Amino acid sequence: MSKTAKIAILGFGTVGSGTVEVFYKNKSAYEKSTGQIFDIKYILDMRDFPDSPYADKLVKDFDIIVDDPEVTVVAELIGGNTFAYDYVKRALSAGKCVVTSNKELVAAKGAELLKIAREKNVNFFFEASVGGGIPIIRPLQQCLMSDQIISIAGILNGTTNYILTKMLKEGAEFPEVLAKAQELGYAERDPEADVSGGDACCKICILASLAFGQHVYPQDVYTAGITSITKEDAEYASSWGGVIKLIASAKKLEGLPPEARRLEIIVSPMFVPFESQLSGVDDVFNAILVKGEATGEVVFYGRGAGKFPTASAVVADILNALKSRDSAKKLSWEDSGHDDYVINYKSQKHRFYLRLNNANKASVKKLFGEVNFLNRKNEPENEIAFITPEISGGELEEKCKNLKISGKMPVLEL
C-alpha cells in the first residue's frame, strides 16, 4: 500500500457534505479497488459545524490547505467566481490536482485554469459541473478520441425543465409553477440563474469548449430564459406535435477547416418535436444529445442535479485525479483564436414559432412566405400562430418590428 493520499474539500454546503458522506460510505471499497489509502484531511467553510462528526477537519483559512504538501487533491464545491477562482488558481499553481462542480468558474475561466494545470502537470477535472451525476465530460472525451463531434443539444437545467413540464401537463402558468417548485426545493429562493437560462448557458459553454477545442465564453452566447412562456405557447407546441423545452445547443458550421472553425450556439426555449429523444425528458431530469460523424446520435440521461448524484461525480473525479496523478491525463482546450468564433445570434438561422395579435394570415404570408399555421382550443379571433421558414435572427427582428408579438421561439432541428 502506498502512503495515504490526502484530500481537501472546499465548501461544506449541499454538494460538499454529500461528497464527504459518499466518500466515507465507500472508502474501503475505493481502497480495495485501487490499492491506495485515501482520507479527507480538511474541510474549508466559513461557518461553524460544532456538531458535525467532521468538526476536527474543518478549517477557515485556505492557506493551511495550499501550504500543506500532503494535500494532493482539492475539491472546490463553493461555487461562484470569486473565492472559488482564487482558491482553484492557487491550488493548481501549488501543484495540486483540482476537481470542481462549479460551472460558472469553468465556463468563465476554464481555458486559463486548464493552462495552469497543463504547466504544472496536474489534473483539473469538472465532471460534476454539467449534468450532475450523468457521466458526460468523460464520455464526450471518449467519443472525441475517435470521432468528430457535429453538434450537442441538451436539457441542462432541471429547475426549468420541471417548470415547463408542469406548465404543459397541468396547463398552469409560469408564476404559480415557480412558486410550487420553490416550495418543493426544486428551485432556489432566487431563481434568476435558472429561469434566465444562465445556468444552462454555462453548461453548454463547457461542453462546446471541450467538443470543439476552443473556449466559448457565456457572454458570447445568445441566452433567452423561460419567464415569458405561457400555457398558450405550450398548447400551440402540442398541436404542432411537440413540447417546449429550454434547449442549449452548439453546432459547428459545416465545411470549415478546424483552424477557421465557427460555432452556432444558443440557449433558448424551443419547440421540440415528439420525434426528438429530448421531448420525453420530463421533470427535473437532464439529457444531452451528442451527434458524432461516425457514432451517430448518442443520448445521456439522468438527474442533472441533487446532493448525491453530484457528489458521486465529484468523488469519481477525486479518485480519477488520485489514480492518474503521476501521469496527468488532461482534459484540454485552447483560448479561442478569433473574436467571431461564435456566430452572432442575428446571423444564426432557425425556423421560428411566432404568436401574434392583430395580424391576419394574408399579411403573415406576405411577410414570411410559406408558413405553417397552428391552432389551439378556444383561440381568440385576433390571435395567429405559425412556424416560419428558416430565417436568421436578424431578419426575423427586422420583419417583426411592426408586429405585436406575444410568443416567439426557435424550432429545434433534428
Added chain:
Amino acid sequence: MSKTAKIAILGFGTVGSGTVEVFYKNKSAYEKSTGQIFDIKYILDMRDFPDSPYADKLVKDFDIIVDDPEVTVVAELIGGNTFAYDYVKRALSAGKCVVTSNKELVAAKGAELLKIAREKNVNFFFEASVGGGIPIIRPLQQCLMSDQIISIAGILNGTTNYILTKMLKEGAEFPEVLAKAQELGYAERDPEADVSGGDACCKICILASLAFGQHVYPQDVYTAGITSITKEDAEYASSWGGVIKLIASAKKLEGLPPEARRLEIIVSPMFVPFESQLSGVDDVFNAILVKGEATGEVVFYGRGAGKFPTASAVVADILNALKSRDSAKKLSWEDSGHDDYVINYKSQKHRFYLRLNNANKASVKKLFGEVNFLNRKNEPENEIAFITPEISGGELEEKCKNLKISGKMPVLEL
C-alpha cells in the same frame, strides 16, 4: 514525437473495414491530439482483397502479427469463439494490448482473458462489444469508481427492438416483420442469435460482470427470445399502459455483503410501462439504464450496432490502449467464487403477464389471487389476459401446468 505505434486489425468484414476507414479519416487529428504517430501495419483476413487500397497490409497468417514486436495493439474484429479466442489469448500472452468488439468472446472468456492481461500488464478493452457506438463500458466504470451499482436494465439488441417496434406500431406479425428486417439488412440471414435473445444475453453478462465484479456466464442466465410474441400480446401491453421490449436485466440481491453477492439476471421480452425511459426506445436503437445508489438512474442511448458507430468505439479503444500502454489501466473482474452466484430463474420473482385460452376469471383469481385483468379490441370470448401479483418463476410454472397459455412474460419493475 515518439516512434510510430503499429496496430494490427484482425478481420476485414463490416466492423474491420469501418475501423480502418474511421482510423485513416481522423489519423492526423489523433496524432495532433496525442503527440504520437500511429499506423495500421497488418490486416488479417482469410479472403483476398486485391482491389483494396490496403491490399499491401493484408496477411493470412496470425504468426506474422504475434511475432512482430512492433505491433503494440491488436484489434480483434472476427467474432465468435474459435479463432478469435486463440488469437486474443496469444496476443495478450505476447504482451500486446487487445481491443475487441466480440461479445461472445468476452461473455464466455472475459475473466480468463482479463487475468492474462493483468499478468502481462497490458490492456484488454471491449467498449464496442456492448451498445455499439454508445459509450457504456467506461461510463459504467466511472459510475463504479465512486458509487455502488444496484441494477442494470437494457435494450441491447437492435434487430429485435426493430421487430417489436414494427409489430406494435403496425400491428404486424413476427414472421412478416422479420422478413422485412432481413430485406433492410437490419437482421442477419440467420437471425437465431438475435431473436433467441442470445446476443442480448452475452451483452448483459459483460455489463453484469463489470458492474458486480464477478464473471457471469451466458449459460447461467435464463434467456427467452421474441419468436412467440404475437400482435395480440402487443395489444394487451398497450391497453395495460406500456410496450413489449426484449429486456436484459441484472440486479444484485439486497442486504448481502460483497463476498456473498448474488444476482438476479434475466433476458426476456417484458411488459415495459410507458413511464420507463426504456419504453420510448424504438427501432434499431439501444438504451441502457444503470441505477446507482448515489447517482440514481442514468440512461445511455444510441445506435447499438452498425459499421461506423461500432468502428468508432473500436478506434477509441485502440487510442486508449496506446495512450496508456505504459500504465495499463485495466478493466477487471474475477471468476465467480460460488456456483449459485446467479439465482435460478425459478427462484426469481416477477409480476407476469399471462394470456390464456379456455380459462375464466373465477378460476384465475382462485389460482393467482388479486390479478389485474386486461382487455383488447375484438378479444375472443375464450381469451383471458392479466397481470399476476409477484410470483417466482417456479411457482408460476407449477400453477400453469394445466393451463393453455398463449402468451407469457414478466413485467419490468421500475
